[in-house]
Amino acid sequence: MSSSGTRRRAASVPDTDTDDGEPAVTLKKEIGLLSACGIIVGNIIGSGIFVSPKGVLENCSSVGLALIVWTLTGVITAISALCYAELGVTIPKSGGDYSYVKDIFGGLAGFLRLWIAVLVIYPTNQAVIALTFANYALQPLFPSCFPPERALGLLAAVCLLLLTWINCFSVRWATRVQDVFTTGKLLALCLIIIMGVVQICKGHFYWLEPEHAFHPLQPYDMGRIALAFLQGSFAYAGWNFLNYVTEELIDPYRNLPRAIFISIPLVTFVYVFANIAYVTAMSPQELMASNAVAVTFGEKLLGVMSWIMPISVALSTFGGVNGSLFTSSRLFFAGAREGHLPRLLAMIHVNRCTPIPALLFTCISTLLMLCTSDIYTLINYVGFINYLFYGVTVAGQIVLRVKEPDLHRPIKVSLAWPVIFLIFWAFLLIFSLYSEPVVCCIGLAIMLSGVPVYLFGVYWENKPKSFNSFVAKLTHLGQKLFMVVYPAEGIKCKPEMTPKMPPVFSD
Numbered sequence: 001m002s003s004s005g006t007r008r009r010a011a012s013v014p015d016t017d018t019d020d021g022e023p024a025v026t027l028k029k030e031i032g033l034l035s036a037c038g039i040i041v042g043n044i045i046g047s048g049i050f051v052s053p054k055g056v057l058e059n060c061s062s063v064g065l066a067l068i069v070w071t072l073t074g075v076i077t078a079i080s081a082l083c084y085a086e087l088g089v090t091i092p093k094s095g096g097d098y099s100y101v102k103d104i105f106g107g108l109a110g111f112l113r114l115w116i117a118v119l120v121i122y123p124t125n126q127a128v129i130a131l132t133f134a135n136y137a138l139q140p141l142f143p144s145c146f147p148p149e150r151a152l153g154l155l156a157a158v159c160l161l162l163l164t165w166i167n168c169f170s171v172r173w174a175t176r177v178q179d180v181f182t183t184g185k186l187l188a189l190c191l192i193i194i195m196g197v198v199q200i201c202k203g204h205f206y207w208l209e210p211e212h213a214f215h216p217l218q219p220y221d222m223g224r225i226a227l228a229f230l231q232g233s234f235a236y237a238g239w240n241f242l243n244y245v246t247e248e249l250i251d252p253y254r255n256l257p258r259a260i261f262i263s264i265p266l267v268t269f270v271y272v273f274a275n276i277a278y279v280t281a282m283s284p285q286e287l288m289a290s291n292a293v294a295v296t297f298g299e300k301l302l303g304v305m306s307w308i309m310p311i312s313v314a315l316s317t318f319g320g321v322n323g324s325l326f327t328s329s330r331l332f333f334a335g336a337r338e339g340h341l342p343r344l345l346a347m348i349h350v351n352r353c354t355p356i357p358a359l360l361f362t363c364i365s366t367l368l369m370l371c372t373s374d375i376y377t378l379i380n381y382v383g384f385i386n387y388l389f390y391g392v393t394v395a396g397q398i399v400l401r402v403k404e405p406d407l408h409r410p411i412k413v414s415l416a417w418p419v420i421f422l423i424f425w426a427f428l429l430i431f432s433l434y435s436e437p438v439v440c441c442i443g444l445a446i447m448l449s450g451v452p453v454y455l456f457g458v459y460w461e462n463k464p465k466s467f468n469s470f471v472a473k474l475t476h477l478g479q480k481l482f483m484v485v486y487p488a489e490g491i492k493c494k495p496e497m498t499p500k501m502p503p504v505f506s507d
Helices: 003-011 035-042 054-060 063-090 095-106 107-141 151-170 171-201 222-235 240-248 252-280 284-289 293-301 308-337 354-370 374-403 416-435 438-446 451-458 464-484
Strands: none
Touching: 003 222, 003 284, 035 171, 035 240, 035 252, 054 063, 054 222, 054 284, 054 354, 063 222, 063 240, 063 252, 063 374, 063 416, 095 107, 095 308, 095 374, 107 151, 107 308, 107 374, 107 438, 107 451, 151 171, 151 354, 151 451, 171 252, 171 293, 171 308, 240 252, 240 464, 252 284, 252 293, 284 293, 293 308, 308 354, 354 464, 374 416, 374 438, 416 438, 438 451
């Protein structure tokens, strides 16, 4: 990467004061250490640990091996988060892995990462989390049957609209919501763990004794164990979301790594001990037969208070939707700022300093996904691609070390860590290709569909004046409608600090 690339990285984080000493319109640094931890923990812990830890157990074939998989997956997640921490303070821009891939491997690679996120990953994930929230929020009202589909869709849409409004209104409100609901889900998991400890004190630890814990329920199979690691890795998804909001972190050089060092071990501890608690009240067969493990656990131990568990899942997923909206909108904001999405999405409100167009775009795309019947199929197709880009990003850390060895790095981890992660990543990726080649190929095809879009929208700069004029009019209309401007617009910057204007969607 040339020195000009380094200047471009700096250019994307404009000054926050005008020459008159008055604050410019920029994203505010309002995310402290506590909120940073809330973003990581809140995005990782969704409904998975409450609903379906049975997938790991089914493929591991024994309780002991399942607990080892949960622990090792947490360790691998911590290693990958360390690599992202170095990249996050070396390239201190919002956008996370999209920004890193774009700066290291070029515009096309970055655009493909953004394309798959915009098109499928975030809209589908947010739609699924919102539907899960609706399902568990309505469960007490429909104890003997499934809630009506229309009711689920309507409540999920209300959840999305409410949280989008909160995120548009204030960054502080959005982070407070995240803090409160993250605390709530941790308290629910602490209740599960405490009940597990009580069960152990009562002598209910049959499936934790070594001779029983490692007794295979079915013959061990390396392919199924690899699948268990893959499912465990997906359960930790969200560990990289703080990197999407780097520019809004207070003192990111200290708080980004600190939040990672606090959050990942905390989540690993909670995941492992929640699974230990589950097997103190249920046999492996009962656990694998349950579609909502925490609910079954609560029914066995809480009696008339068993309603606490479905409500806990609902609160957990509500916080998960908020965290995903908050971080994904920053990804789209970063993409628009680099010229990979319409410029309007890179604008923020003149008073509230929130990326309202990007938030509304995220909300609308998610609402559209609620209208489709193939959400889970789409997630299966692109899950492979999402994991593919994790490895590409960590490989970029090694490439950046080679190409720019003297670049200032406030955090510099040993290269052994990215190598360990890439070995684990390659193992899971090759297994995925071997076990589900059709699904992986469809995912690759969806990603590569972004190539012609990139060639037309970004690479082709000399478009007809009529097209540019039409885009400019739409942008101006959006500015007037949402009262938004380009960050630090009007500031008299140094030549190298002038924000990069999108070549396609510029006026």
